[in-house]
Amino acid sequence: MRNKLSILTAALLACTASQISAAGNRQAERDLFAKIVEIPTVEGRTAEFGKLTTLLTAEFRKVGITNVVVKDHDGTQTLIARWPAAKPSGRKPILLMAHMDVVAAKESDWKYPPFKFREEGGWYLGRGANDNKAGLAGILIALQYLKAGGFQPTRDLIVLFTGDEETMGNGARRAATEWRALIDAEYGLNSDAGGGAVYKDGRPELFAMQIAEKTYADFKLTAVNRGGHSSAPRPDNAIYALSNALTALEAYRFPPMINDATRASIAMLAEKDGGQYGELLKRYLADPTDRETADLVEANDPGSTRTRCVATMLSGGHAPNALPQKAEANVNCRIFPGVKVDDVRQQLQALAGADVTVALVEGSQTPETAPTPIRQDVLDAYKAAVATRFPGAPVVPFQSAGATDGAFLRANGIPVYGFSGQWGIVGEPEGAHGLDERVYADGFHDQIPIWMDMLKRLAG
Template sequence: MKLTLTAVALAATLLAPLAHASQDAPTAHEQKALEIYRTAISMRTAEGFGNVPKLANYLAAEFKAAGFDEADIHIKDMGETAALIVRYRGDGSSGKKPILLSAHMDVVDAHPEDWERDPFTLIEEDGYFFGRGTADNKMGITSLTSNFLRLKAEEFVPNRDLIIAFSGDEETGMVTTKALANDFRDLTGAEFVLIADAGGGALAEDGSVLSYNMQAAEKTYVTFEMTVTNPGGHSSRPRSDNAIYDLADALKKIQAYQFPVSSSELTRTFFRKSADQAEGDLGKAMATFAKNPNDAWAVKTLRSYPEYVGTTGTTCVATMLKAGHAENALPQTATATVNCRIFPGAGVENTLNTLKEVVGNPAINWTVTYEPTESPASPLRDDVIGPLTKAVHALHPGVEIVPYMESGGTDGMHFRAAGMDSYGVSGIFMKGSDVYAHGLNERLPVKAFYDALEHWHILLTEIAG
């Protein structure tokens, strides 16, 4: 359907009931959401452009216009970026702490000259919305913002406070995320966190629904540098020891090593529920691992699939090399970068010690490139899964809710590390072939946009109604 924006009064925009996206004309609420989406996409909120505060101020103005008290809207400037906190006050009838709602305003940059369309102009074409951040994560920003506006207009009173916490540098240093989880805890303290930047529905290539995946844990992301030094010398006078050869020997040992199998209630549940969707040996291995994580055949089979090896334990892999200073000189230094995704509870220090033991060369110097954040897995809470199931089944009846552990990194790691259970519960349903986040020509199916709006409306009213 072809959508256009119309200038309508805020009350009229928001009081209309939400309709299904299959209707010929968008509802007033959907139009307002599209306006927010379009505006957010137009702002190049990548690192170095200083536009995150601009987006935060735009959103703050929308909340004020919708009737949110200015005292409940906080913009926290931090260098060139910012965080936004908005509290939707409840009546306290649940007697429970608030629920925090997380998304991020920044994006990975896009160079217009590389794209087929302007990445900072929202374009609808062939059933998709194109633009940088259409999926990651301007959709999350739009879903939460527009539903706060809609619920306010509907005079919805939650039974506990709902708090939006939008970070401004999730794609880079996560400084604003750390501040939201720790420094601004007087504004963001919550019983648990719902994350709009993770989770979501998986579609088969024919469009049929496979499952809904709820993120409940993240592996610890850490990068080590291992450096070999040597006196070097003239290349015409080779010596028995060589920094590059010594480093290569160490890397071959890391390549051959597999970390011990790790599992948790979360990962076993993931494999048990995923087994029916997989075919042949993969499905059998998933089911077997769920019952017995130490089954050698199941472990070997799962670890032969790059998309599942990380769910069976810690992984470490060489990703970069730097060595030598001249083509006619023996290398004085050789450095390799080793990136690890550590299973929750395994520990950064234990992983580094394991790598040192595997390499067996005490002359190698190891450094951590930055301070990693270790976070525990979140428990599978009924008070989250129940409302989430209702929201998912309202649009996709009977779909399985599958909890999973993220091998990448989201804001959730910092909230979990700060003691707040966190769950990725995006409303987006997509095919794997439609995922272009961080890449060229990022896109989101138009239907996914409107369905995600409804997903969040149902989820928020169920979980705090």
């Protein structure tokens, strides 16, 4: 998934689009990006992953990055490339992350074929153009330029391109464990989270650094009943029991919580908003445990102040003229870092009552992870790299409402920072996971010199 700082991207001014020329060759960058987008690396299309890793391996080799390992696993592939330190400093490697897989796209629903790259009105269109092939291409091209330009890293740079971030996350899970020797690093920089939002007049709103992710988990709520003839209703009824459980869930709010990531993004918003909402946010920051204030913040910005669970699927009964023997609902939870998944299950069970059982859907859960502590050197390098293009642009830590590959690494002791120099336009949709996905062309090209600057600072 690719997750922008939604709370901070309220639509604003509309002026002229900025004209930016990135370092390097814009046409060549675009052509390589087009090739990458046009390979439909959707779950299950195993051969397409082979095509993409073949292309990427050749591109790395072109500039002399020859240590490239492609893992075949779980019906997909993961690519791991290593650029060894030219002047080793003894510091551990830095891991550069992106994912190769894209969410499926139903061609008939799109304005244009999703796997035909096109440029329109300053945007590059195609499935995966935003999530996350722009980031993938950005890392590849930045490393190509750095290598060809004679950059001598003082620590190894390792690339991790997974092939199932949108589905199973096995690439990141295996990388963090069984392939650990290949990817072990001081920290990861994940292009799948973070990045900038820029107003149409060219002023930067902010660049985000993801340091935390909520845990994803699905729960099944099940009511069973002996059933019977619908001409003889009884008080016990599986559908009513389940309905009551869902009504209790609808009304329930988990206790509000705050961490470094949510505090930083809410503080930034509070500072920018001189009105009532800014006042509300300041009140919340002064006492984040105050439920009433947190509820008001939550109404505006769902998920920012706590764990949220919501009913997403429903089924029940077996005939129109029979008492239901079974009713089931799926409840999807986005769990605040630091909260145990089983504690959430117990809370749901308490709400659901004795007639409904609540069970974790096996395999649905992403790892429970604490926020990554902010590293000043990474934050400073990010600010400085972004400032080469947008002087003074704020860089704000934030928490993703969803999960990325970063969770698997964090859970296994590798800090991960969502980092990207890529930017979009405030208020303009980008269609990640949805229709007519696109990336702002200038924002795409700008990430390349920003990546290069960042790596020079951290690995030079």
